[in-house]
Amino acid sequence: MSIVKSVRRQLVAVHPEGYPFVAGFAVAALVLHWLWAPLGWATGLATLWCAYFFRDPPRVTPLREGLVVAPADGIVSDVGRRLPPPELGLGDAPLLRVSIFMSVFDCHVNRAPVSGRVARVVHRPGAFLSADLDKASEDNERNGIVIATDRGEFGVVQIAGLVARRIVCFAREGDGIGVGDRIGLIRFGSRVDVYFPGDATPLVAPDQRTVAGETTIADLAAGAARPRHKVG
Numbered sequence: 614m615s616i617v618k619s620v621r622r623q624l625v626a627v628h629p630e631g632y633p634f635v636a637g638f639a640v641a642a643l644v645l646h647w648l649w650a651p652l653g654w655a656t657g658l659a660t661l662w663c664a665y666f667f668r669d670p671p672r673v674t675p676l677r678e679g680l681v682v683a684p685a686d687g688i689v690s691d692v693g694r695r696l697p698p699p700e701l702g703l704g705d706a707p708l709l710r711v712s713i714f715m716s717v718f719d720c721h722v723n724r725a726p727v728s729g730r731v732a733r734v735v736h737r738p739g740a741f742l743s744a745d746l747d748k749a750s751e752d753n754e755r756n757g758i759v760i761a762t763d764r765g766e767f768g769v770v771q772i773a774g775l776v777a778r779r780i781v782c783f784a785r786e787g788d789g790i791g792v793g794d795r796i797g798l799i800r801f802g803s804r805v806d807v808y809f810p811g812d813a814t815p816l817v818a819p820d821q822r823t824v825a826g827e828t829t830i831a832d833l834a835a836g837a838a839r840p841r842h843k844v845g
């Protein structure tokens with residue numbers, strides 16, 4: 614492979630949500646470079662980081678029936694049966710939940726874990742605790758998306774973090790959505806939880822890295838492989 618092709622593979626589009634931020638950093642870099650060159654170069658590096666943060670790379674999603682894919686790039690922080698947020702309307706019994714923490718270095722474009730219809734979108738104001746804390750699921754500002762499928766309703770919760778102050782949701786109630794489709798974005802460090810209906814076989818464990826739209830986090834098919842760890 615030529616050097617040019619290799620470089621092109623590393624360059625990905627910036628999501629439109631990032632345009633104002635990248636443009637702002639770029640203008641600041643030009644102004645500061647005119648005032649004092651070293652500061653301008655430093656801001657130029659910040660501009661490159663901002664473009665990197667808002668990257669939106671293409672993904673290849675597995676399409677086998679019953680697979681649930683990761684909604685976010687990041688590290689699995691929790692796998693277990695947990696009570697879903699009440700505003701999702703998923704009942705008051707614990708459900709299997711997979712939580713994925715995104716650092717400021719991860720791609721922050723979120724993707725649908727399953728195909729279905731968007732039944733509900735609910736935003737809840739809250740605190741901005743570190744998103745890797747378990748209580749962030751209850752206390753932090755969040756946006757819930759309920760996806761109705763023929764296997765039941767899945768809950769996808771975008772959770773703001775210590776630095777994240779803006780949750781963007783692309784999904785709208787009534788929309789049809791495909792597995793791996795872009796459903797939102799969270800700015801600057803955050804977390805995404807997925808709640809499963811009924812029984813499911815988790816295929817990830819805490820501290821495992823995931824890729825949004827590509828990593829299989831659970832298998833709903835009968836006779837799926839046994840869980841990699843005990844579900845708590």
